[in-house]
Amino acid sequence: xxxxNNSINEEVEKYMQLPYTIKLIKEDDGTYYVAADEFPGCASxxxxxxxxxxxxxxxxxxWLESNLERGLEIPLPKNI
Numbered sequence: 001x002x003x004x005n006n007s008i009n010e011e012v013e014k015y016m017q018l019p020y021t022i023k024l025i026k027e028d029d030g031t032y033y034v035a036a037d038e039f040p041g042c043a044s045x046x047x048x049x050x051x052x053x054x055x056x057x058x059x060x061x062x063w064l065e066s067n068l069e070r071g072l073e074i075p076l077p078k079n080i
Contacts, residue, residue, distance in 0.1 A: 008068050021079070022036055022053070024049060024052060026049075030047075032047075034046065034055065037078065
C-alpha cells in the first residue's frame with residue numbers, strides 16, 4: 001500500500017506544478033475566499049491573502065489525492 005501511496009503522492013506533486021487557475025476574493029468581513037477553478041468544490045478561506053493561498057494548496061493536494069485514488073480524471077489547467 002505504501003508504494004501505491006508514494007505513486008499517488010508523486011502524481012499529485014506533478015499536477016501541483018501545472019498552472020491551475022486560482023481565484024482569490026476579498027470578502028466584506030476582510031477574510032479571503034480562494035478556489036481552484038478547474039477542481040469542482042475545491043475551495044478554502046483565510047484571514048489573509050497569504051493564508052488563503054497556503055490553504056488552497058493544501059485543499060488542491062487533498063482534492064487531487066482523493067480523485068486519483070478513485071481513478072477519476074484530473075482536468076488540465078485551462079491555460080494549457
